[in-house]
Amino acid sequence: MSLGIFKQLWLCQSTGYLALLLLFVSQLLAPMRRLGWVSPKFHLLWRRRCGIGAALAASLHVGLGWAGFLAHNLWAPLLETPWLQLGLVAWILLLLLWLTSYPRLVKLLRVGHWRNLHRLAMVALLWGLLHCVLAPWSDPRVGLILFVCYWVLLGLRFGKFKPILKG
């Protein structure tokens, strides 16, 4: 059974945006914890869930892009299309973060600096955003809003501010 081209495109775009949204939320939880809006336990649990969700959504998105837009042809377009290369790097980073979100696997693979590795989530987000903005049918206004959100998030993640609530 084949999906219509518009349905396929819609699904590809939706899963891409879902991956970006989950990645945003996973990164927003750290400043929310610092502000005292969520507990450390909630932060840890949901950061992991959203991170895994983002990797799953991105993998589904790649599968749909490959089966639809790219007509079962991944490597040739990847080699010559910069916006796809940006997406590939973001996807690889997300897969890496997904793998290292299982403590037993981290132990087995002896990944020493996995905590530092998780800082790469902001890089994956930036690369995913660039890929999205440069995609042929993306709306520049949506891209602009996403970049403003990214800079606000950067400020919240790495800026210095005092918690409002004490817990």
Ligand code: HEM
């Ligand atoms: C190998 C990796 C990837 C491939 C081959 C790929 C493929 C595609 C394709 C073919 C489209 C075109 C559909 C369109 O323009 O509407 C697209 C759009 C999109 N991609 Fe990816 N993608 C990859 C990674 C990612 C990742 C990791 C993310 C998010 C974290 C992402 C987010 C998006 C978004 C949001 C759009 C929609 C842009 C728009 O049209 O509004 N992609 N991608």
